[in-house]
Amino acid sequence: MKTKIALLAAVIAFSYANAQENPYTDIHMRNYSKKIDSIIVSEKAKMNTELDNLDKTFKENKLSAEEKQKQRNEVATKYEQIINEKVDNEKGNLENATKEMVKSSVMGKGKVFDQIGFAQNNAILSFKDQKKTKKELLKENDLNISFAFANLTNSAGSLNLANRSEIKFGKSSSYVIEYRATRQFGSLTSPVFYRIGLGLRTDTYGLDNSKVFVQQDRQIYLSDFTQGNLKKSRISNYYVTVPIDFVFVLNPKYTTENDVRMLDNSKGNFRVSAGVYGGVRYLSQNQIIYKNFEDHRTSYRENIDGSVNNFLLGGKLSLGYGALNIFIKKDFTSIFNENAKINNKYGIQIGLELLYINF
Numbered sequence: 001m002k003t004k005i006a007l008l009a010a011v012i013a014f015s016y017a018n019a020q021e022n023p024y025t026d027i028h029m030r031n032y033s034k035k036i037d038s039i040i041v042s043e044k045a046k047m048n049t050e051l052d053n054l055d056k057t058f059k060e061n062k063l064s065a066e067e068k069q070k071q072r073n074e075v076a077t078k079y080e081q082i083i084n085e086k087v088d089n090e091k092g093n094l095e096n097a098t099k100e101m102v103k104s105s106v107m108g109k110g111k112v113f114d115q116i117g118f119a120q121n122n123a124i125l126s127f128k129d130q131k132k133t134k135k136e137l138l139k140e141n142d143l144n145i146s147f148a149f150a151n152l153t154n155s156a157g158s159l160n161l162a163n164r165s166e167i168k169f170g171k172s173s174s175y176v177i178e179y180r181a182t183r184q185f186g187s188l189t190s191p192v193f194y195r196i197g198l199g200l201r202t203d204t205y206g207l208d209n210s211k212v213f214v215q216q217d218r219q220i221y222l223s224d225f226t227q228g229n230l231k232k233s234r235i236s237n238y239y240v241t242v243p244i245d246f247v248f249v250l251n252p253k254y255t256t257e258n259d260v261r262m263l264d265n266s267k268g269n270f271r272v273s274a275g276v277y278g279g280v281r282y283l284s285q286n287q288i289i290y291k292n293f294e295d296h297r298t299s300y301r302e303n304i305d306g307s308v309n310n311f312l313l314g315g316k317l318s319l320g321y322g323a324l325n326i327f328i329k330k331d332f333t334s335i336f337n338e339n340a341k342i343n344n345k346y347g348i349q350i351g352l353e354l355l356y357i358n359f
Contacts, residue, residue, distance in 0.1 A: 044079070046079065141181050143180075144178045149170065149173060151172060152205070154346070172206050174351065177199055178243060189262060191248060194246055196242070198241070199241045200240060200241070207234065210230065215307070218339055220339065227290060227292060235304065237281055239282070242277065247273040268323075272319050277316060285304060329347070
C-alpha cells in the first residue's frame, strides 16, 4: 500500500508539471481518474440494488436471517472482484501516460524542472508558475501525503498516545493522501486561511507477535496464535475522507503589489492549524502472515464485516514552519463498534506531512 501511494503521488505531480508542454498527457491522466471513479460508482450502485432486493425478500419472510447474511457476503465479494478486475484493466492507460511523460522529459520536449520551485508557498515542491503575482500565490492547491503513528484509547476525550491498548504502538500507522484547496479568509492582509480537501486514509493496527484477530458471527476478538510461527498480524481500515481546516499564520510578512498591501505567502512562515475531518469506510481487512509447522510461508486475508463503524469524525491540530508540519489527530467517533470485543476503540495519531506538493 505504501508503494502504491508513493507511486500515485509521483505520477500525479509529474503529470501536472508536464501539462503545459504536453496537454495530451494531462487529458490522459484526467480520463484515467474519471474512469476509475466511474467504475467504482457504477458497480457499487449495482451492488446496492442487489442488497436492497435481498432486504426486500427477507422482509417478505422468503429468506432466513442466516441465508440473507450469506448472500450479502457473496454479493459483496462478487462486486469487490469485479471492481478489482476492471481497475486492473485500466492500469495500461496509466502506464502509457507515464511512459509518455518520461519520454518527453528525456527527449527535451518537456522542461519539467523549469516548473519546480523549492519552499514556495510553504511547499517542499511547487509546480506554480514562477511568474505568478503575490496575490495569486495567496490561492493554493496542493497534494499532501502524511504518515502517522497510531494507537487506540478507551474514550473520545483521551489523548494518551502511550495508552497500553490491544494494538502495538510503533507497529500501527496511518497513511493519508489528500488533494486540498486553500483560500484566504477575509482581506488580502488576513493571516487566516481556510482549507477543504478530499483524501484517502489507510489505518493499519499491528498486534503483538503472539496475538491475532479472529472473526466469528460478525464479531472480532483477540486470540493466541497456534498454527505456526506468526510473522505479522494486523487489521486495516480504508476510508474516503473530507478534511476542513483553518490555518493561522503566526509571523505574517507583508508586501505591496500594484499599490495594494497584502500578505506575502511566498515566504516560509510559522503557522498553526485546527480542523475537523469526516470519513466513510469502504473496506476493512484482517491479515495474518505466518510460517506453518512445515515451515511454509502463508498469508491469510479476510474482509471484516460488522465490527467496524462505517463513519468517522475527528479533529486535527498541527504546527508547522515552511514545508514541515507536525500534527496530532483524534477520532471523536469509535473505530470499532460493540461487535469488537476490545476495550480501546478510539483512534489517536501523531505524525508528519511527508510530501507537500503545491501547484
